[in-house]
Amino acid sequence: MTKRVVITRLLCTLLCALALLFPAHAFAQTEELSWDQLFRTQIGEWKNTIVAQDPQFGEWKNAEMEVQTLGANQHQWLISLSLGNKQVGYMVVGEVASVEKQKKFVLLEYGLGEYILFDDAFAPREVAAEPVYDGFASHWLVTLPQAKQVVDAKTGERYLSSTRPDDSIMCTLQEQDLATAGQKLLASRIIRPDETDPFDNISWFTPLVLSETEVPPSQLTWDELWQRKSDQMTLAVRLYHAEVLSPYSIASLHLWNDQKSYIGVWDDGLRFLPYAYANKVGKIHIQ
Template identity: 30%
Template sequence: MKKTLWALVVLCLLAAPFIGQAETPQDEWRQQIVRWTEQLAAGDDRFNAFPKADRRWQSVGTNRDDWVVTFEQSNRPIGYLIVGEEERALRLLEYGLGAHPLFTEQPFVPLPSDTKTPFYAGLHSVWITDDGLIDAKSGEHYPQTAKRPSNFKPIDPIYERAALTAVQLSRYADNTQPWIKPEGKITDEPDLIEHLDKGLNLSYVAHLFEGEILAPFATRGYHRWGKSIYVELEDDGSRFLPVKHALQWGVFYP
């Protein structure tokens, strides 16, 4: 019942025009999306199209109130936000740029026609199908032995009043090779930020599904929201995730 109610709430707020101050939960939800997108656009011009883009939503939580808000321009995806709700407070769990947001079907990797359920769990995000798990970004089928996390809990998410205070871009190159013959590891946040502040090109390797899957990514920089850092990973477009989440599930390499 709660999930159905929130689905109706989100549908109303995404379809309604912005007028005046928030007076209802629908208005508050919609205005918070606007606030986050305006802050992103003001701090990072790659997000300039977000505030006026068309929006559509989809529930991506199993027994949780999580949603993907996909932004479209001329009927084409340009990015997304993953928004969670806890005790009536909204949290920005992840966001990204590119033509292939989370939980959208890739044109050359169609999803199977059997029952599929979107499940958001950060880097473990998947479609759950009758035949197993499918990566929510690439559409890759995971081995049958891969089991979805049963107790995903967001780490250090952005809450409603957080402000985007800094943007750091690295000298990005699509290079994930250093982890193959690593000369060192970066396993704590201060060391990682020091490297990124120098504009260094780092690689990141996530150890997913209890180490069954090694997923390498190139880093592109970070966004700072007050005390929270969201690291930017290249994954057929940009994905911004809390750095504490990335460090929990993987290692950075210089």
């Protein structure tokens, strides 16, 4: 009798332990699936609203999406869109704490064309290459035996060994600067439908140089930019502690819910970034 009691108690203990273990595991798995479903639903909604409002994104309509994580613990994801064997664009999505202290998905950047950010075709071959996203300054940071090297995330260009990244500008943006979950693209304006080389007209260069020694001109407000009729506008950006000068021809403007604005530039395809970010890193020149 005593042996049966002992065995029964051991069996009960084991069953209780299993009962406690499996529900917890099932809950964790359900929670993870819910996050993944929420994420994929949101990027699908953003994809659809961009297609609906901007005819330039027609190829996105039937494109398949592939998700990859950018860096460790950065809460950023690259979504590449492909149609058949052809890349047709990308999105960069982040996760930030909202005013309600809840995590929210935000749209950091999106682009149209064959050449996406962090494309494997341009990735450095070194094993220790970390993808770092920061708008125009996005790069791979390659660890070499004697130093670190910056490799451009769009073109694969290797900068000088002395080149050092700036402190992240993109991470300083607030929730009110970015399209968030549930928001839609409301209006778009195409300024230059064809890709243009900003070096075809370098009138933007002199004001940029003068602004280093004189009081820089006030930046255009979004309303002023939207109403300008010129199709000759350039966004000139200084990167990596002003060692790299990157001019971009302005191509399109996008307006989302709650006045969330994005500026589109030509850069081997179209790149849309928050106007609040563009104001921090560059100056707009109108020819």
